[in-house]
Structure formats: structure tokens, C-alpha cells
Amino acid sequence: MDSAVDLKCVDYAAGLDMLFNLSPDLLCHFSADGLIIKANCAFKDALGYADEDLLGRPFISLVHPDDVPETMEQYHALNRNETVLLFYNRYRCIDGEYKSLSWNATQLPDGTLYASARDISEIIKARRVKERAEERLRLSNERYKLVTAATKDVIWDWNLKNNRLKWGKSFESSFGYTEDIKNGPIDAWADHIHPDDKEYVLKSINAAINSKDVKFWREEYRYLKADNSVAFIIDQGYIIRNLDKKAIRMVGAMQDITELKEKELRIMKQNEQLMEIAQINSHEIRRPVASILGLMQLFDKELIKDSSLSELVKHLKTTTQELDAVIKRIIDKTAD
Known part of the structure; x- marks a missing residue:
């Protein structure tokens, strides 16, 4: 037992x-x-x-x-x-x-x-890889925030799969639109393009998206702000494509060039005014000068016996010719 x-x-x-x-x-x-x-x-x-x-x-x-x-x-x-x-x-x-x-x-x-x-070595390694990736993502997001804060450009991110557009923080401060417009369908952006520019802008961006070899898009147009004022914009974006070269995402920035455009318009207006002045110089001022020079030719030197009078006439003719030369130089400079 x-x-x-x-x-x-x-x-x-x-x-x-x-x-x-x-x-x-x-x-x-x-x-x-x-x-x-x-x-x-x-x-x-x-x-x-x-x-x-x-x-x-x-x-x-x-x-x-x-x-x-x-x-x-x-x-x-x-x-x-x-x-x-x-x-x-x-x-x-x-x-x-x-x-x-x-x-x-x-x-x-x-x-x-x-x-x-x-x-749990593999789990620890995977966790560390994840933590490093999260840290890189955090730093990337932080840099993105700093860049968007440091620039006046309006950063945007267009998801072509769901057709929604996400804007950077400067969108509201630049154009005055609320959160409803900031992160919504692409139509919310398109609806605020100036009516005279809308057709060619949409045609341009759609052509870039549908052209498989195009990576960059750029256009200049007018954009309507929330207060109904108009901003002049340079808009450019980078197109991200899948392996089939189909556009799936587009990232870009809108730059408000209203101040530069206004200066350009002022310069154009000043140039127009200078051209008007040139026209006045060439027709209005030069006409009496030309008349004086013509009259000077009528003086008969043989009939003017007084030496002082002869000297006066000669000086008057020289002065009138100098005035005519100055007017011509003004015209030439304005035309340039």
C-alpha cells in the first residue's frame, strides 16, 4: 500500500x-x-x-x-x-x-x-517606438502652431476624400469668418471668392487636381471678407497623390496682398497722372513756346540797329530754346 x-x-x-x-x-x-x-x-x-x-x-x-x-x-x-x-x-x-x-x-x-x-521586450520596444512617434508628432504640431502664429499666411488643408477644408488659426483673424466656415466643406471657401474671379479660380484648381503630373497650384484672385470688404489673395498649394497619382489631399497657404495691391494701384494711378502731365507738356506748354520761337524768326537782324535791343532778342531766343529742351526732357522721362 x-x-x-x-x-x-x-x-x-x-x-x-x-x-x-x-x-x-x-x-x-x-x-x-x-x-x-x-x-x-x-x-x-x-x-x-x-x-x-x-x-x-x-x-x-x-x-x-x-x-x-x-x-x-x-x-x-x-x-x-x-x-x-x-x-x-x-x-x-x-x-x-x-x-x-x-x-x-x-x-x-x-x-x-x-x-x-x-x-514583454517587444511590447516595450513597440511602446517606445510609439512614444517616439508621438513625441515627433507633438514637436511637429508645435512647430506648425509656431509657424502659423509667426506668419500672416492662412494655412489650409483640403481632404479631397471627404471634400472638407481645414483652416489654420489665422483664417478667422484674416477674414473674420467663424468656426462654421473655418472647418467645413470646400464650398464654404468657394462661395466667398469674388463673383468675377470664381469661375476661373475653380477651373484652375480643378484642372491642377485632375492633371496627374501637376504637384503645385497657384492663383491670384479676390476674396470676400466677413465684413464685405475685398482682399486681394495669392493662393498656392501642394497636391498629394496616391500610388495611382490620384489627388487625395492638398495643403497650401493664402497670402493677403491687399496692401501691396493697393500700393500697386496707387503707383499705376500716379503713372497715369504723369502721362497726363506729359501730354500737357507736349501740347499745352510747348505750343506757346513753339509760337515764341516762330515769332523770333520774324525779327530782321538788319532792321535792329540798337545793340542792346539786339542782345535782348538774342537772349530771349536762347532762353526760349532752353525752356523747350527742358520740356522735351520731362516728356521723355515721363514716357520711360
């Missing part, structure tokens, strides 16, 4: 050993003083060790130096019969690299320690 019981105990122990070694979790049995008594196949395979590398070795010798203080705190907690759940540290592999492990551990009735772990 005793032999049968002993046999059952042996079978039970063998079964436990089999389960211990077949578990996908990293299982380890430690002595109360932290020496490795037994490690399962998953533990050895994950770190690359054999039994002779592990058995009788202090587990803390495998822990990353930066993780030792916190690991020892958890170890002392286990010796106080406290359970440790989801504790994270790094274990050195046989090749010198480290793997990130997440541990659950408890103290057994005989005072030894039992722990199971899972290799």
Missing part, C-alpha cells in the same frame, strides 16, 4: 515537473536567500542559459544594474510573505543583451520563492 502511494507521489511530482517545463511562461524557483533552485525550459530558452549556468546562482546577478534597487525591494517583500504582481525589470541574456520581463511572485510554505514571468 505504501509503495502504491509512493508511486502516485512520484507520478504527481513528475506531472508537476512536466507542467513546469511545458509552461510558456518563464518559471523560476528560488531559495529564501535568492539562489536559483530550478528554471523551466521557457526561462532558459528566453535568456539562452543552460542549467549549469543558472542553478545555485543568485538571481540578482542577472538583473540589469539600474533595476537592482527596486528588484531587491520586491525580493524583501516576498520574504515578508507579500505577493508581487506585474513587477517589471530587465534580465541579462547569455549574449549580454537584456530582455524586459513582467513578474508575478510569491513565497511558498517552505520559505522558498516561486516566480513566473512573461517576456
Whole structure:
């Protein structure tokens, strides 16, 4: 009878050993003083060790130096019969690299320690990749905000898939429209193009979108503000296409050139006024001068005996010719 019981105990122990070694979790049995008594196949395979590398070795010798203080705190907690759940540290592999492990551990009735772990190295790597990507995105968004704050240009982003247009913060301050217009369908932008410019602007931008090899679009037009005033605009955008060269997105900026346009119009008006002055010079002022020069030709030098009178006539003729030359130079400069 005793032999049968002993046999059952042996079978039970063998079964436990089999389960211990077949578990996908990293299982380890430690002595109360932290020496490795037994490690399962998953533990050895994950770190690359054999039994002779592990058995009788202090587990803390495998822990990353930066993780030792916190690991020892958890170890002392286990010796106080406290359970440790989801504790994270790094274990050195046989090749010198480290793997990130997440541990659950408890103290057994005989005072030894039992722990199971899972290799979360890939999860940690993925988390770090995600964190770096999020940080790059945060910095990119921050730079975008700073750029839009530093420029008067109105940045826009047109999603061609859902036909919605998103504006930068300067849209409202530049044109006075509310949030309803700021982030809405493309028609909300098109409806405020000056009626005289709307047809050719829409024709131009649609032609650029539908031309598979076109990457950039630029147009100058008038845009109606919320207060019904008119802004002169230079609008340009970059077209983003998919692998089939179909336009899926367009990003650009509207630049308000109203002040420059007004200066240009003033200069054009001044040029027109100068041309009018030139016309007056060439016809109104030169006519009496030409008449005086004609009359001077009628004077008969032989009949003018008085020397002082002759000198006066000569001086008058010279002065009139000089005046005519000045008028001609004014005309030539104005024409340039």
C-alpha cells in the first residue's frame, strides 16, 4: 500500500515537473536567500542559459544594474510573505543583451520563492517606438502652431476624400469668418471668392487636381471678407497623390496682398497722372513756346540797329530754346 502511494507521489511530482517545463511562461524557483533552485525550459530558452549556468546562482546577478534597487525591494517583500504582481525589470541574456520581463511572485510554505514571468521586450520596444512617434508628432504640431502664429499666411488643408477644408488659426483673424466656415466643406471657401474671379479660380484648381503630373497650384484672385470688404489673395498649394497619382489631399497657404495691391494701384494711378502731365507738356506748354520761337524768326537782324535791343532778342531766343529742351526732357522721362 505504501509503495502504491509512493508511486502516485512520484507520478504527481513528475506531472508537476512536466507542467513546469511545458509552461510558456518563464518559471523560476528560488531559495529564501535568492539562489536559483530550478528554471523551466521557457526561462532558459528566453535568456539562452543552460542549467549549469543558472542553478545555485543568485538571481540578482542577472538583473540589469539600474533595476537592482527596486528588484531587491520586491525580493524583501516576498520574504515578508507579500505577493508581487506585474513587477517589471530587465534580465541579462547569455549574449549580454537584456530582455524586459513582467513578474508575478510569491513565497511558498517552505520559505522558498516561486516566480513566473512573461517576456514583454517587444511590447516595450513597440511602446517606445510609439512614444517616439508621438513625441515627433507633438514637436511637429508645435512647430506648425509656431509657424502659423509667426506668419500672416492662412494655412489650409483640403481632404479631397471627404471634400472638407481645414483652416489654420489665422483664417478667422484674416477674414473674420467663424468656426462654421473655418472647418467645413470646400464650398464654404468657394462661395466667398469674388463673383468675377470664381469661375476661373475653380477651373484652375480643378484642372491642377485632375492633371496627374501637376504637384503645385497657384492663383491670384479676390476674396470676400466677413465684413464685405475685398482682399486681394495669392493662393498656392501642394497636391498629394496616391500610388495611382490620384489627388487625395492638398495643403497650401493664402497670402493677403491687399496692401501691396493697393500700393500697386496707387503707383499705376500716379503713372497715369504723369502721362497726363506729359501730354500737357507736349501740347499745352510747348505750343506757346513753339509760337515764341516762330515769332523770333520774324525779327530782321538788319532792321535792329540798337545793340542792346539786339542782345535782348538774342537772349530771349536762347532762353526760349532752353525752356523747350527742358520740356522735351520731362516728356521723355515721363514716357520711360
